[in-house]
Amino acid sequence: MKENVISEENIRQLVNDFYSKVRDEKELGSIFIKAIGNDSEEWKPHLQKLCDFWSSIMLGSRRYHGSPFQRHLMLPKFERVLFDHWLSLFEETTREIYTEEIADRFVEKSKQISKSLQLGLYQRFPEK
């Protein structure tokens, strides 16, 4: 049964499943592993932060305090096309967990945020 309500628990599932796919992807995985590390203890704070982030966005919990843009700006430069890989893995994961209507809401938000990150990081209008 797919989830038709967003909860802290299913956000945690989304975040865990998504980043486990990210870590398995060659290029994306290596960016994250360089920035965060490779063992589960090192990943715990990142995963918690991302749960807080999506909970703030989708449930209005205001638990996330941070600046994603600044964080991404500090990463070594990477190819813009990786944003498309990120988005497609994220969409795939949302559709595994949620009903179409809820997955669409996550996907829409992820695309908006991705656009604004790219706008700042690459200093021109995103193609999509």
Ligand code: HEM
């Ligand atoms: C190719 C695309 C992306 C890559 C390679 C990437 C990579 C990373 C990495 C390595 C970190 C950890 C930085 C650190 O702690 O030192 C991070 C943090 C984060 N990312 Fe991304 N990211 C991407 C796209 C996105 C998108 C599209 C979103 C949102 C929809 C997002 C949301 C976040 C958030 C909220 C954090 C935590 C920031 C904080 O520390 O407060 N990322 N990202």
